[in-house]
Amino acid sequence: MNLKQLAEQLGLSQTTVSRALNGYPEVSDATRRRVQEAAQRFNYRPNARARSLATGNSMIVGHVIPVSDRHEMVNPVFMDFIAGAGECYTRAGYDILLSVVTDDDEARTYRRLAKDGIVDGVIVHGPRHEDPRVPLLQSLGLPFVVHGRTLATDPAFSWLDIDNTRSFRRATGLLTDLGHRRIALLNGLEWMDFAQRRREGYLQGLADAGLTMRPELMHSDEMTEDFGHDVAARLLDGSEPPTAFLVSSCITALGVRRAVETRGMSVGRDVSIVTHDDDLSYLGNRGDVPSFTATRSSVRQAGRRCAEILLGLIASRQEDQPTPPVQELWESQLLVGRSTGPARDRAEGTT
């Protein structure tokens, strides 16, 4: 059943039926009710493609997920982010178009989504420190929101980020306050913006305590469980093992814990761990005293908010009312759990 048929059934014009269903005022209440009732009865639903061709809006937003070339790893946080964003989209009648692409395909994908008119806007995931996607999207004129940030805050674009620097500085401070002097950093890939900011925070935290950075304690890679285990194992077996680990992801932290525990040591007593926690739905760490001391920020909530912002941008563009970009910097929560305790320095023989 399409609009034409429905209109014929009702003895009305397509115009009137369309207006009645879309809530335009120039239709009498009686007619509107009659139309709505008939639409229901015949199970009529407007064809989304035809509608979007006529209106110019596809009611679809794009999420372009980068997947690493090397390990083909796709960061599990995206799923939670999208789940959050999805709630918002669903309410507004939007759908998600997902593109999982390797780095070299990214620009091409954005161009395609924009120029073919497939989506009304996009969310940019996993921004690099200097990310060519921002100028690209600006030149394409497609509304977008970056989850995270890039170096250049100069060109005005919308983003939502957590204060990575500050939260890792505080986390480092928590460890130095406990007496830790050799703190390892297990970070994400170094060209990711968040990783650079976290390292910055870590370095500031060390400096705050008058400690000097040791390059051998700083590692960055994709945040897998293996990465955490392997690096921690190597460091713990070394001559001057760290007494604490500052980690960028719960998954990696689980790997660190594995390395600690298989060495007969205890997390929280012999070795401390602080991790960033995206509050993923399947990775607990809840409770009054979570098992990991963590800097927590819900990626799902970030997804919700990014979606809101994007829909706002899209709406304002449709109404030709340019709005200033939205930029939000969220504080993450520092939660003290069971994975931290006073430093026990094996290397120097102290307690």
Added chain:
Amino acid sequence: MNLKQLAEQLGLSQTTVSRALNGYPEVSDATRRRVQEAAQRFNYRPNARARSLATGNSMIVGHVIPVSDRHEMVNPVFMDFIAGAGECYTRAGYDILLSVVTDDDEARTYRRLAKDGIVDGVIVHGPRHEDPRVPLLQSLGLPFVVHGRTLATDPAFSWLDIDNTRSFRRATGLLTDLGHRRIALLNGLEWMDFAQRRREGYLQGLADAGLTMRPELMHSDEMTEDFGHDVAARLLDGSEPPTAFLVSSCITALGVRRAVETRGMSVGRDVSIVTHDDDLSYLGNRGDVPSFTATRSSVRQAGRRCAEILLGLIASRQEDQPTPPVQELWESQLLVGRSTGPARDRAEGTT
């Protein structure tokens, strides 16, 4: 730049230009080259919405991801599955439309995707043992592939599943061969089809060894890390603790390991763990001797194959050549890792 403008530029009709670009034979080679070259130069790209309105194909496939009402958990395996499927779609020029929905919205979502003509086909994720979505989709006439299976193999539809029963039977056998007699099962939600089949396999495995099932050792819930930890903790602290755990997900197995190790016991020596391993990109368990003994099957590869099958169905429908449904049952690999060893029965005081 749209088709009309491009045609004017070239002094050709829209028809010819369209045909030239879409590879129809009734265009001379010279003209085709000229058109292609001009399209390139003017950076022309056909509008996807208009094209899909004209052809009736949207070049989009839907993935409807169920999200649990209770914990709002969204299973992390979906992301890897989609990454696999995405490779295939990209090659064929298809995009993914993602809907993350709670149970009660699922039927509505499928109806919408089908009737509004948004997608050309869908992948059904997380099938329940008796799943109303299968008859629904059949009645809608939308091509679909189920990742997993449902009870009714009777109505002919396409699916790809792993032999859950067999793999959990073998896993149980591995444990009983090692002398384990009290084996706990930590399974997914019981109405999920895979969970029922795995339980079936577990029970068969017990029966093979002449063991009787103990209800207090069988648990099923969402496969979070906490679930693994909490159940394992409770069981291990009980009077007759299990000597082995058979677990449905690596994440949950990590939780079990946490419970074991915080109790000063050693995985593989004091307590054995076998888990199903979806071969997720960020959850290692690789190497010659993986840390977890596991039944492994790559969910990413499943994604690739499901996508292939679905595109096949879509193509055959477009050509009005109905094909028989494709049904594939994959064997999963049983990998012996470091998490299993001979039973050490603390309860009975034996070694």
Added chain:
DNA sequence: CAAACTTTTCAAAGCGCTTTGGTCGCGTAA
């Protein structure tokens, strides 16, 4: 050289919707 094809190109009719620019009554003010 005309008839009969084949090849190449085109005009126009969709696809199913929205939206512009009306018309047609009818009530109210001049």
Added chain:
DNA sequence: TTACGCGACCAAAGCGCTTTGAAAAGTTTG
């Protein structure tokens, strides 16, 4: 009574593409 405004409805023109049916140009044949 004429004029005007307004509410309720409609015909038709897009949106940008594909595809049908036909015409023009070029190539063989008898």
